[in-house]
Amino acid sequence: MALTVENLTEWINSFAAKIAEQKDYLSELDTPIGDGDHGNNMARGVKAVQESLTSKKPAELTDAFKQIAMALISKVGGASGPLYGTAFLEMAKKSKDTSDLTELFAAAAAGIKKRGGAQVGDKTMVDVWDPLAEKIKAGNLAQADVDAAVNATKDLVAKKGRASYLGERSVGHLDPGAVSSGYLFAALIETEGI
Ligand code: ADP
Ligand code: MG
Numbered sequence: 001m002a003l004t005v006e007n008l009t010e011w012i013n014s015f016a017a018k019i020a021e022q023k024d025y026l027s028e029l030d031t032p033i034g035d036g037d038h039g040n041n042m043a044r045g046v047k048a049v050q051e052s053l054t055s056k057k058p059a060e061l062t063d064a065f066k067q068i069a070m071a072l073i074s075k076v077g078g079a080s081g082p083l084y085g086t087a088f089l090e091m092a093k094k095s096k097d098t099s100d101l102t103e104l105f106a107a108a109a110a111g112i113k114k115r116g117g118a119q120v121g122d123k124t125m126v127d128v129w130d131p132l133a134e135k136i137k138a139g140n141l142a143q144a145d146v147d148a149a150v151n152a153t154k155d156l157v158a159k160k161g162r163a164s165y166l167g168e169r170s171v172g173h174l175d176p177g178a179v180s181s182g183y184l185f186a187a188l189i190e191t192e193g194i
């Protein structure tokens, strides 16, 4: 499985469509355990990503990843902006050597963990990125895995980010960043030829 500028653009456009469609839902998820802005943050970010990729068509995979990262870092804001940005910057770096999905996602997941200091089980986007990067490595990522990883955040106690201020009261709510990250993996599964 390998990425090209073409299928990467298709994947990101599909992710952007899901975010736009679920914008209100993502902000609703962020209301009881956060500040209610995750959908708006992400929708602003993916719009900027699409504008960047259309106004300047990237020549190489590395340029595409960099443009995506820069748009996310400058437009998403909050805790999630720098974390999504880091994921794509790490993929940009790794893409100089390889277009292999396993290596790109391993680098992205490691980058998010390093940048945010969260581990699996802390009720963050790491609970989606880390196990699903492993599924990609095993060559069997499926939508059921995405759903399982996202839904597993519901029973966890938040240890990082705004939701951690609630401690035990964060239990019973899905993590919004895990849900938005789930859309990224769902879009990947749906993109043909990756
Ligand atoms: P903010 O909390 O600043 O308003 P968002 O609402 O856009 O930012 O994003 C919140 C999401 O960011 C959380 O649901 C969680 O998935 C993710 N997040 C927050 N802190 C961390 C962290 N330290 N490591 C990984 N993910 C994190
Ligand atoms: Mg928020």
Ligand code: MG
Pocket: 035, 037, 078, 079
């Ligand atoms: Mg916020």
